[in-house]
Amino acid sequence: MPLQPSLPPLLLLGPLLAAVVVYVVLRWVVWAPRTGSSPASVSDHALWVGVIGWLASSLQGAMNVGIIPSGPSPVGPLTSAGTVLPALAWPVLGCLTVHALGQVSYPGPRRMRRQAVLSVRRVRDFLPRRLALTTAAVFLTAAAAIARTAALPGFAAVAPTRVSDGEYTSFNGGGDGRIPGPDVALWLGGALLVLAGGTWLVLWLIASRRRLESLDTADNTVLRTIAMNRLLRTVATVAAGLAAVAGNFAARPDPAQGMASWGNPEALACGVVLLVMWGWRPPRLAAAGLGARNRPEPGIAAGRPHPAARLLSSLGALLGLAAAVPLLTGAFLFQALLAAPSYGFAGLVALMAALALLVVAAGELLLQHNYGRPAAPRRWPGRRVSPALLTTAVLALLVFLIVLLVTALGQAGLAEGPGWVPSGLFTAATCAAAVPVLLLARHRQGVAGAPPGLDSALRAVTVHRVVRTLAAALTAQAGVLLLTQGNAWASVLGRAAFGETDPAATTWWPSIAAGAGLGVAAVVIAVIPVRSPARPAPAPPPGTEVSG
């Protein structure tokens, strides 16, 4: 199956831009402009690398590699090099690139006194052994599943037979076809090899990159292990995903033989791997977690935090649940949402945002009920939202408005129905829903007996969460418009603008790529961490070592 002799130049621009954005984001997280690099910012950076890398590793778009659809499908068949290669390359190279960028985004030494350890660092010095062995087992199992597909024959798709009794119409029989197994094994096996080789390279990069001067030797060692942990967990899920793709291919029955039901046990195994890797926590930096080697952060009173602060902190998990439940439900109802693209996905995003705002509002009401007193002073924080988050929110609003406008123009030009209207209405409703939450935070009774600054800090946390939710919702809605109304964009910008040469294409890949990118950005924005009410401590000096 020959590769295209030339790639549209803009095909590489998307990944390059994405890499630049990811690098800038990671650099901003670890550098923490106000306080400089610290154990806390380094710990946040490691978390962000893991989250972004996991987001980039989704193989959802490649599940039907090698399958010939029996009827029209919203996305084209993944049966040629031009379609299979991007579907596999994005998750495999994407997650590896994110982890590599995580390593190169650490700042260089700035202090005049530099330190180094006189030892040769090898991958095995930091490798979490049990996790590495488990990952290797997943890779071997995936290789076996892929190798199995090489022996499978291909067969043609059979269109379902239309049966009508005059009143009702139904479709019987038929089924998807598939290309010959060796072709699929070649693609999936190549992806697995690239994943394995890339994993080893990134592990080497983790072991060999310079140490961080804001951490002592022990925490520098732990940080490398943390990075390896997150990398191995991500690539294990990708390898399991490749096995699920192979299983999806192998399980398809030949429609000419009349069999209809089939199952994909590899997908179940992939789900198990995902859950296991999800729960396989990395170690923590002692300096970031107020461990024995660390001084306590200034501004935090010795002893337990105030119950009101604990209550607000505990909402973080509920917020995640509030967003995850509709998302998982949407995954099960994917086909139904596809049938109503103009308001299905937009409604799902609005529902997720509304539930998150509901959780935030409930938190404020609980704070007032449990700890509020009419006589306690109400302190409105001077700076409610960090400049970075505010900028992000403004940018998200601008992007959404531009996308909405262009979509409206495009649909008017195509004389299509106004598919942009539901998205606009849902977004407006989300913004309106945020207003009472902000008013609640503004007028809530003060917390009685709180340490100085805590009451205003709690209000600032609520405002941060509301602004973050709005920014993520706006970005996600813009992404939904691009994903579902790509033809409108093609009519405005010209279908051939980014190298699209297929006149029969029913979708426009640049808008799909941009929409997917905005979707990822929305998830990243939604997990921007809230700073603790206390200011972060300056980086502690590294611990002493034997030195000359």
Next chain:
Amino acid sequence: MTAGISVDLDSATPAYEQIRAQIAALIALGALEPGTRLPTVRRLAADLGIAAGTVARAYRELEQPGLIETRRRNGTVVAPRPPSNETPAAAGVLTGTNVPGTVVAEVAAAVEHYIAEGRRAGFDDAALLAVLRTKLSQQDE
């Protein structure tokens, strides 16, 4: 126990000399055993955030008296000690004399004791060095 070095870019002493002296001291104190592999020039330079040529010069100056060896396959390693009770040129490079190995071990133990007591008393590195320099200058008078 990890052997580490530090380079003060504000110091009047050139960086390569600080690296050379500290590695020589670590070898003399036994913190770097013979056969211990040292990081490559580029790796150590990257860790310290200084030019590779600076580290290369320090390694060359350690190779000349035979403190370290560069082997093709195994990189740079600490040279084996000569089969005598005297320390190799490490302590001699530092002190200009031949120092028995047992004395070096006693000095190393005394230094560790001094550091431990100083930490218990709440002294930081600068204070410990200042006390040492004061005592040394008093003895020189």
